[in-house]
Amino acid sequence: MHDFETVADELYALPPGGFTAARDAAAAEARRAGDRELAGRLKALRRPTLAAFAVNLLVRRHREEVGPLLELGRALREAQEQLAGPTLRDLSAQRHRLVAALTGQARLAAADAGERLGEAHLREVEQTLRAALADERAAEAVAAGRLTGALDESAPLPPAPTDRPARGRSAGGGRSAGGGPTTRREEAPATSRQSGTPAAAPDEAARREALARVAETRAALAAAEQAQLAADRAATLLEEQVEQLAAEATAAAGLAERAREALAQAEQRLSRARRAEQAGLGEHRTALRHASEAARTTERARQELDRARTRLERLSPERPS
Numbered sequence: 001m002h003d004f005e006t007v008a009d010e011l012y013a014l015p016p017g018g019f020t021a022a023r024d025a026a027a028a029e030a031r032r033a034g035d036r037e038l039a040g041r042l043k044a045l046r047r048p049t050l051a052a053f054a055v056n057l058l059v060r061r062h063r064e065e066v067g068p069l070l071e072l073g074r075a076l077r078e079a080q081e082q083l084a085g086p087t088l089r090d091l092s093a094q095r096h097r098l099v100a101a102l103t104g105q106a107r108l109a110a111a112d113a114g115e116r117l118g119e120a121h122l123r124e125v126e127q128t129l130r131a132a133l134a135d136e137r138a139a140e141a142v143a144a145g146r147l148t149g150a151l152d153e154s155a156p157l158p159p160a161p162t163d164r165p166a167r168g169r170s171a172g173g174g175r176s177a178g179g180g181p182t183t184r185r186e187e188a189p190a191t192s193r194q195s196g197t198p199a200a201a202p203d204e205a206a207r208r209e210a211l212a213r214v215a216e217t218r219a220a221l222a223a224a225e226q227a228q229l230a231a232d233r234a235a236t237l238l239e240e241q242v243e244q245l246a247a248e249a250t251a252a253a254g255l256a257e258r259a260r261e262a263l264a265q266a267e268q269r270l271s272r273a274r275r276a277e278q279a280g281l282g283e284h285r286t287a288l289r290h291a292s293e294a295a296r297t298t299e300r301a302r303q304e305l306d307r308a309r310t311r312l313e314r315l316s317p318e319r320p321s
Contacts, residue, residue, distance in 0.1 A: 004041055011045060012056050012146045015115055019047045045148075050110070051124035052147035054117055058106040058125075059145040065105065069098055070143060073133035099129045124150035 002010075007026050014022055023045055030039035048056060059066050072094055103126045107117045117125070131138040131151035138151045 004038055007042060008045060008146060011042075012048060012053075013060060015113055016048055016050055016053050023047075048146075048148045049124070049150065050115060050117065051121045051128065051150045053115065054106040054110040054121065054125050055128050055142060055147055055150075056145045057109045057113060058102060059143060061109055062102075062105055065102060066143070069102060069129065070132060070139045072098060073139050074136075077134070077136070095130075095133055099126055099133070102129055127152055 011019060011023050011026065023042060027039045027042040030036075030042060103122055106125045107122060110117050128138075128142065128147065128151040131153040132142040133139070134153035138153070141147060141151065
């Protein structure tokens with residue numbers, strides 16, 4: 001039996017439709033192995049929504065693109081605290097582009113896993129990414145890859161499924177035993193906030209902007225590649241369907257040809273039968289005419305016979321009494 005972290009990661013990589021059955025099976029296996037505590041922790045894991053699954057999948061498959069998003073969030077929060085107007089405007093523009101690119105990539109990743117995201121799901125994905133930009137704990141929750149529902153930058157973070165501490169494993173932030181964020185804060189790479197100096201030097205801001213642009217480009221490239229793969233799969237499927245339709249059309253043409261041949265043969269047989277019928281009717285009429293003539297001849301012969309008998313009786317001498 002694997003440890004909790006490994007099993008939880010495997011479970012939250014599954015589409016929502018298969019999560020509950022896999023979680024219950026893992027908990028049952030833990031109970032059979034005698035680890036009732038692990039079984040209870042696994043059983044407490046919540047099934048992710050479709051939007052949460054898409055974000056979890058995005059983090060797993062495209063961590064290199066998600067990392068700059070989390071770093072951009074730290075820079076935004078620092079700029080907001082420092083009231084750095086120009087820097088904040090630049091970072092906000094980067095945020096809009098990166099969130100849009102990652103939302104599209106999450107949609108394609110979910111589609112590749114067999115799940116279709118509707119408009120409502122895409123809005124939840126986008127608001128979750130914005131929440132990760134706005135709040136450090138939300139960023140840690142996103143980076144953990146075990147979200148169970150969408151996050152909202154204007155609402156408090158939902159409680160984690162369990163309160164067991166993580167074992168120090170993180171990706172862009174701490175990870176709780178049930179998938180929630182820890183409360184450990186990373187040291188911001190900024191200068192002293194009390195001095196009122198900017199949170200990041202110009203070269204650091206440029207580096208962050210470059211990282212964000214690289215992440216946008218990677219996200220756009222990955223989205224284009226996935227779209228190309230989807231188009232190739234669709235083209236292959238259509239080609240197979242066209243080939244199947246062509247084969248069916250050929251078979252149907254063969255059937256139609258055989259049907260036409262059978263119809264022609266049937267029409268020939270029908271024509272012969274009609275000719276035979278007409279010939280039979282003619283012979284029948286001839287036979288009837290002959291029979292009628294024979295009947296008249298017979299009747300005349302009978303009448304002649306009767307007249308002959310009558311004459312014979314008259315000519316015959318009378319016998320003595």
